[in-house]
Amino acid sequence: MNIYEFMEKYQRKRNVFEKSYEYRFFIEHRYMLNKFPTFSFLFDSDYDDFDIMRANIIIRSLLTKKKIEDEVLSLNERADKGEIINHQNYVKAILDVTYNLPYYLEEKNKIYLPIFNRAINSVYLHEPEKLLLSPYNHLFTDYSANIVDPFDTYGPLLYDSLFTRLVNVGTNGEEYAFFHYDTNTIYIVNKEGRLDNKIVLFDKYLKRVQFRDMLERIEPVMNAYFANDMQGFYDALIDNNLLSRKALYYYLIKYKKSKK
Numbered sequence: 001m002n003i004y005e006f007m008e009k010y011q012r013k014r015n016v017f018e019k020s021y022e023y024r025f026f027i028e029h030r031y032m033l034n035k036f037p038t039f040s041f042l043f044d045s046d047y048d049d050f051d052i053m054r055a056n057i058i059i060r061s062l063l064t065k066k067k068i069e070d071e072v073l074s075l076n077e078r079a080d081k082g083e084i085i086n087h088q089n090y091v092k093a094i095l096d097v098t099y100n101l102p103y104y105l106e107e108k109n110k111i112y113l114p115i116f117n118r119a120i121n122s123v124y125l126h127e128p129e130k131l132l133l134s135p136y137n138h139l140f141t142d143y144s145a146n147i148v149d150p151f152d153t154y155g156p157l158l159y160d161s162l163f164t165r166l167v168n169v170g171t172n173g174e175e176y177a178f179f180h181y182d183t184n185t186i187y188i189v190n191k192e193g194r195l196d197n198k199i200v201l202f203d204k205y206l207k208r209v210q211f212r213d214m215l216e217r218i219e220p221v222m223n224a225y226f227a228n229d230m231q232g233f234y235d236a237l238i239d240n241n242l243l244s245r246k247a248l249y250y251y252l253i254k255y256k257k258s259k260k
Helices: 003-009 021-035 040-044 049-080 087-098 118-126 128-132 136-140 150-154 214-226 230-239 245-259
Strands: 104-106 109-111 167-171 175-180 185-190 195-200
Touching: 003 195, 003 245, 021 040, 021 049, 040 049, 049 087, 049 128, 049 150, 087 118, 087 128, 109 118, 118 128, 128 136, 167 214, 175 214, 185 214, 214 230, 230 245
Parallel strands: none
Antiparallel strands: 104 109, 167 175, 175 185, 185 195
């Protein structure tokens, strides 16, 4: 057992993740994932907090797709009744719809649909009237062939967006660290957007848990982690009241030394 597995096993009793907004949103909408073989494995992510966050990115993208398309169809209906609808009408309507919807900001471009490539995203946001014409009109119902893996396509910074409640807490250029306040966990994500490691904070031996200034307290922990400085990592966890001395001692004596 390494230190990360130990911290997860001996974590302090926390708020049940199944009661969180993230989990409830997932349970309500996860049926949408079964439409796509690529994502269907996430349907059964009931107890994996990180996979649920990944699934919710896809679900939110699908919900946004439907909202934009509904607006396009509504405008087209008005045009059929004789109202003059031009390109500007479509774009303004879509921008109004997306105003409160989640997106990933890639340089200066907003990606509302990370399940699609950048070109299709541009059509939905900047030329939505094209969705009524071939070849884009098939995207309303038959778009499985156009689906991309959002994590491969947009990388780890997709997690640092309005699609999640994760907070970026550091990088070494190869991996990125994200903290979630509900789970009190740091997730280490690689360039392919996959989970490499988890650092679960607050063990059961801590007498008093402090939740204030979390990002400032996590910073030295991640600096040591990315520098591969395990002693510095242990010290930063203890100095910032994220791991108890008792837990670390217990780990070093019982687990680490027993493997020698």
